[in-house]
Amino acid sequence: xxxxxxxxxxxxxxxxxxxxxxxxxxxxxxxxxxxxxxxxxxxxxxxxxxxxxxxxxxxxxxxxxxxxxxxxxxxxxxxxxx
Amino acid sequence: xxxxxxxxxxxxxxxxxxxxxxxxxxxxxxxxxxxxxxxxxxxxxxxxxxxxxxxxxxxxxxxxxxxxxxxxxxxxxxxxxxxxxxxxxxxxxxxxxxxxxxxxxxxxxxxxxxxxxxxxxxxxxxxxxxxxxxxxxxxxxxxxxxxxxxxxxxxxxxxxxxxxxxxxxxxxxxxxxxxxxxxxxxxxxxxxxxxxxxxxxxxxxxxxxxxxxxxxxxxxxxxxxxxxxxxxxxxxxxxxxxx
Numbered sequence: 001x002x003x004x005x006x007x008x009x010x011x012x013x014x015x016x017x018x019x020x021x022x023x024x025x026x027x028x029x030x031x032x033x034x035x036x037x038x039x040x041x042x043x044x045x046x047x048x049x050x051x052x053x054x055x056x057x058x059x060x061x062x063x064x065x066x067x068x069x070x071x072x073x074x075x076x077x078x079x080x081x082x
Numbered sequence: 083x084x085x086x087x088x089x090x091x092x093x094x095x096x097x098x099x100x101x102x103x104x105x106x107x108x109x110x111x112x113x114x115x116x117x118x119x120x121x122x123x124x125x126x127x128x129x130x131x132x133x134x135x136x137x138x139x140x141x142x143x144x145x146x147x148x149x150x151x152x153x154x155x156x157x158x159x160x161x162x163x164x165x166x167x168x169x170x171x172x173x174x175x176x177x178x179x180x181x182x183x184x185x186x187x188x189x190x191x192x193x194x195x196x197x198x199x200x201x202x203x204x205x206x207x208x209x210x211x212x213x214x215x216x217x218x219x220x221x222x223x224x225x226x227x228x229x230x231x232x233x234x235x236x237x238x239x240x241x242x243x244x245x246x247x248x249x250x251x252x253x254x255x256x257x258x259x260x261x262x263x264x265x266x267x268x269x270x271x272x273x274x275x276x277x278x279x280x281x282x283x284x285x286x287x288x289x290x291x292x293x294x295x296x297x298x299x300x301x302x303x304x305x306x307x308x309x310x311x312x313x314x315x316x317x318x319x320x321x322x323x324x325x
Contacts, residue, residue: 012254013254015274015275016254016258016270016274016275016302016305017302017305017306017309018298018299018302018306020306023299025292025295025296026291026292026295027292030203030207031190033203034194034195034196034199034200034202034203035194035195037195037199038195038196038199059295059298059299059302060280060295061273061279061280062210062214062279062280062281062291065210066203066206066207066210069153069154069157069206069210070199070202070203070206072153072157073150073153073154073202073206074199074202076153
């Protein structure tokens with residue numbers, strides 16, 4: 001029988017154990033990041049185009065920040081019309 | 083590369099070919115480049131040209147990279163590591179380094195995104211790494227396994243304190259001590275418990291982000307297996323709390 005973990009422990013375990021399932025590497029993440037973020041902004045299924053990206057972004061804080069930055073940059077450009 | 087009409091990209095449905103197809107004319111289908119693809123093609127052509135045309139493209143590209151670097155550093159302006167004068171120096175260095183990286187990797191651009199999106203990611207990456215490193219300049223990196231039992235102590239004082247909590251944390255601590263290699267333990271402690279940025283740790287250990295993340299990933303897999311073996315198989319956590 002599995003034992004449930006408390007909310008705090010869930011957060012701790014998420015950091016220690018990482019995401020379940022297969023994930024891509026940091027190198028693959030960087031290579032695909034531009035495509036992934038453009039698909040996200042277009043409302044397309046980015047995870048289907050880059051399988052394992054979502055899990056990697058859950059597990060790697062630095063790559064997740066890179067994704068957030070590119071998303072924010074493109075969103076700003078789109079809203080300012082540049 | 084898959085023609086855009088067969089993919090789910092931002093231009094899905096336009097039935098256009100790739101930038102490569104447009105450049106080489108190798109596609110068998112009728113190619114109608116989108117505006118973004120045309121812009122990307124022009125960037126590549128200008129950067130591969132010689133003389134004044136290339137020089138002008140480099141100046142424009144650097145300005146674009148500098149804008150991205152300033153944007154990224156501006157987002158992180160709350161960092162104690164950044165002071166007034168540093169701010170623009172760091173942006174300039176980031177744009178310079180991004181430009182070098184882009185020119186080195188120009189052949190890797192496959193036209194799956196707009197060229198400017200592809201270029202931005204280099205500037206944003208360089209800026210983020212530099213800010214992280216600046217923030218940790220001169221600071222000691224906590225690698226010691228002694229650092230992590232404090233987490234258990236902290237959590238024992240939360241509202242969820244219970245015998246079960248103590249049991250679970252003990253099992254986790256035991257798995258970290260017994261099932262990970264010393265290097266895996268050091269990396270896990272630094273990245274997942276002590277919030278050391280992965281690029282900072284990579285620089286101190288003379289390795290790369292990718293190599294360190296592989297170590298972290300392998301350690302996590304071991305830990306996952308060890309907890310399952312101890313009867314603590316996980317109900318997968320829903321939260322996204324990256325290392």
